[in-house]
Amino acid sequence: MATKKFDYLIVGNSAGGIGCVEGIRRAGQKGSIAVVSDEDCHTYARPLITHLIEGDVEMKGMDFRPRNFYGSFGVEPFLGYRAEGLDLEKRSVRLRPTNGGTRHTLRFDRLLIATGGKPFIPPMAGLDLDGVTPMITLKQSLDVRGRLGRVRRAVVLGAGLIGTKTAEALAHRVESVSMVELADRILSPVTDPVSSAMATESFRNNGVEVLLNTTIEEVRGDARGRVKEVKLKDGSVLPCDLLVIAIGVRPRTELAEEGGVALVSMKLGGGIEVDVKMRTSAEGVYACGDCAHAHDFVTGGMRLLPLWPNAYIGGRIAGLNMAGAEHSHRWATNMNSVDFFGFPMVSAGFTLKPEKKGYEEIVRHEGGQYAKIVLKDDVIQGLIMAGHVDRAGIYLGLMREKVKTTSFKEQLLTDEFAVVHLPAEVKERIKQPITEIE
Numbered sequence: 001m002a003t004k005k006f007d008y009l010i011v012g013n014s015a016g017g018i019g020c021v022e023g024i025r026r027a028g029q030k031g032s033i034a035v036v037s038d039e040d041c042h043t044y045a046r047p048l049i050t051h052l053i054e055g056d057v058e059m060k061g062m063d064f065r066p067r068n069f070y071g072s073f074g075v076e077p078f079l080g081y082r083a084e085g086l087d088l089e090k091r092s093v094r095l096r097p098t099n100g101g102t103r104h105t106l107r108f109d110r111l112l113i114a115t116g117g118k119p120f121i122p123p124m125a126g127l128d129l130d131g132v133t134p135m136i137t138l139k140q141s142l143d144v145r146g147r148l149g150r151v152r153r154a155v156v157l158g159a160g161l162i163g164t165k166t167a168e169a170l171a172h173r174v175e176s177v178s179m180v181e182l183a184d185r186i187l188s189p190v191t192d193p194v195s196s197a198m199a200t201e202s203f204r205n206n207g208v209e210v211l212l213n214t215t216i217e218e219v220r221g222d223a224r225g226r227v228k229e230v231k232l233k234d235g236s237v238l239p240c241d242l243l244v245i246a247i248g249v250r251p252r253t254e255l256a257e258e259g260g261v262a263l264v265s266m267k268l269g270g271g272i273e274v275d276v277k278m279r280t281s282a283e284g285v286y287a288c289g290d291c292a293h294a295h296d297f298v299t300g301g302m303r304l305l306p307l308w309p310n311a312y313i314g315g316r317i318a319g320l321n322m323a324g325a326e327h328s329h330r331w332a333t334n335m336n337s338v339d340f341f342g343f344p345m346v347s348a349g350f351t352l353k354p355e356k357k358g359y360e361e362i363v364r365h366e367g368g369q370y371a372k373i374v375l376k377d378d379v380i381q382g383l384i385m386a387g388h389v390d391r392a393g394i395y396l397g398l399m400r401e402k403v404k405t406t407s408f409k410e411q412l413l414t415d416e417f418a419v420v421h422l423p424a425e426v427k428e429r430i431k432q433p434i435t436e437i438e
């Protein structure tokens with residue numbers, strides 16, 4: 001067993017971990033950095049894994065940073081190692097190789113926990129059958145891609161971001177796809193009923209069966225242990241040779257728990273408790289991304305925001321602070337941009353008007369285009385754009401800068417509305433970069 005000491009230890013080699021490396025170096029720190037991941041591969045863009053199945057992205061397009069990243073940023077990568085046994089007194093973790101190899105103990109001055117999320121797998125018999133998989137890692141998407149020749153019918157359980165992206169990818173590659181969702185609409189946390197219905201239509205028009213208000217009760221296999229069919233709540237049966245479980249991601253907090261780092265209560269979704277500087281309850285230990293809470297600039301509270309930009313910016317802010325700079329992560333909210341079969345949709349902040357004093361919504365719905373803005377005291381608190389997303393950037397800028405729209409509110413959703421029509425002072429504000437991460 002080899003022991004090594006690093007100034008900065010980062011567990012997680014994805015958006016949060018890479019953001020942290022870049023933050024540390026941005027702050028001018030030359031200290032030693034180790035990055036650990038139990039995935040045995042170069043850093044990749046997780047949101048693209050379903051595109052690998054679809055075939056519109058190839059392996060070389062998956063890299064999140066160039067292959068020389070670790071060398072050029074002076075990072076020692078430990079890829080294919082699980083970090084365990086966080087000991088805050090000894091300031092160390094143990095690394096267990098996931099594919100054989102030498103065990104290590106790494107000691108650190110400062111630690112970032114960017115361990116991401118793990119799929120929620122319901123307690124149900126049959127999920128160990130061949131052909132049943134979550135869709136979280138590159139390995140899982142490559143495995144599905146490798147099976148495509150043998151798959152005629154696929155079922156996707158869950159119609160959130162991961163489920164819908166998976167169903168779209170599979171629709172391009174297999175004969176039939178059914179998406180099963182317990183809620184009464186798809187993408188429910190990031191849509192309202194109108195925009196969700198429009199997205200559903202786009203799936204149905206492209207041959208995907210969308211089954212709402214139902215779930216899978218039983219997964220059945222054949223004599224060779226391969227998935228054969230699923231039985232739904234209403235008794236109907238869907239034959240399938242691939243079942244993707246995509247009903248949510250939970251924060252991956254085992255390492256933090258082992259070290260006694262404080263977690264948020266399960267009522268609030270669990271996850272590692274952090275402040276806006278990404279500091280945890282433990283001295284010198286930071287956390288970011290899907291495993292931790294983050295400050296939502298719309299609600300003003302801390303919450304889980306399992307999104308790529310939140311993880312990257314959170315990691316970068318953590319890195320800057322670990323290196324001695326003073327920065328806060330105040331730029332996150334529930335922000336999504338998707339495109340299903342050429343139907344684009346952007347949403348951010350509140351997608352439903354809170355039933356509280358001061359809130360109002362303005363809506364424009366014409367033909368295949370829908371736009372809705374939620375305001376509180378004339379400040380944008382949320383938006384949905386479906387079928388066209390041209391001005392989403394302006395609205396997001398206004399929302400981020402908390403600009404009072406009183407003088408131009410009536411024009412917000414008109415065809416003429418553009419940056420040139422904004423008061424000069426507002427134009428300048430929404431053009432500002434997010435200085436905290438620069």
Ligand SMILES: Cc1cc2nc3c(=O)[nH]c(=O)nc-3n(C[C@H](O)[C@H](O)[C@H](O)COP(=O)(O)OP(=O)(O)OC[C@H]3O[C@@H](n4cnc5c(N)ncnc54)[C@H](O)[C@@H]3O)c2cc1C
Pocket residue numbers: 011012013014015016017036037038039046047048049050081082083084114115116117135136137161162165252255288289290291305306307308309311337
């Ligand atoms: C299919 C799919 C589509 C998505 N699409 C979008 C999208 O369109 N837009 C968007 O904003 N977000 C999207 N997301 C979410 C986005 O990918 C995540 O929010 C983001 O990857 C979180 O980054 P992270 O750095 O926090 O953690 P992760 O990306 O989850 O990475 C954490 C890494 O740490 C490793 N790890 C965990 N524990 C240990 C340990 N103890 N030891 C060693 N290694 C460990 C994990 O194996 C993993 O490699 C999508 C996710 C998926 C799965």
